[in-house]
Amino acid sequence: MNAAEVAEIERACARLVLEFAKFNDDLDHEALAGLFVEDCVFARPLDPAHPYYGRDKVHAIFRDRKARLTRHVMTNILITVLSPTEAKGNSYVTMMSAADPDAPWPREGEGVFIGSFDDLFVKTGNGWKFKSRIGNVALYQGGHVPAIPVPSIEETGVPPQ
Numbered sequence: 062m063n064a065a066e067v068a069e070i071e072r073a074c075a076r077l078v079l080e081f082a083k084f085n086d087d088l089d090h091e092a093l094a095g096l097f098v099e100d101c102v103f104a105r106p107l108d109p110a111h112p113y114y115g116r117d118k119v120h121a122i123f124r125d126r127k128a129r130l131t132r133h134v135m136t137n138i139l140i141t142v143l144s145p146t147e148a149k150g151n152s153y154v155t156m157m158s159a160a161d162p163d164a165p166w167p168r169e170g171e172g173v174f175i176g177s178f179d180d181l182f183v184k185t186g187n188g189w190k191f192k193s194r195i196g197n198v199a200l201y202q203g204g205h206v207p208a209i210p211v212p213s214i215e216e217t218g219v220p221p222q
């Protein structure tokens with residue numbers, strides 16, 4: 062691969078990182094799920110020990126949770142091209158949220174969470190997609206860390222063998 066091809070892959074994968082944040086904040090769950098391949102793996106930053114398997118399960122996480130106002134700020138996006146059809150990446154996420162997405166703006170957030178995502182990207186017939194996206198939270202300030210119940214196998218899907 063030449064430098065222009067590498068740069069094009071890096072840009073396409075970095076755009077997925079930014080689209081994930083935008084679609085998440087806009088509550089566009091269908092578009093967010095469309096960023097993943099069918100047989101993907103996704104682990105939420107506040108619950109990395111319980112990954113979800115499959116695009117339909119990722120879609121359900123976001124679609125079925127109570128709506129909140131969120132803002133995800135993505136930084137330090139570093140993409141490493143592995144081949145013409147595969148890349149990996151790491152990015153930092155800073156997130157704030159508030160309970161009522163329809164309350165008048167501006168409003169006080171419920172704390173600041175800082176973490177990261179480790180990503181694996183693959184090129185498909187429909188462009189670049191997430192194959193896996195594993196999040197974690199390293200720091201938080203203010204508010205509280207929500208207690209997330211352990212999901213069932215029906216919720217997470219079955220890991221590939």
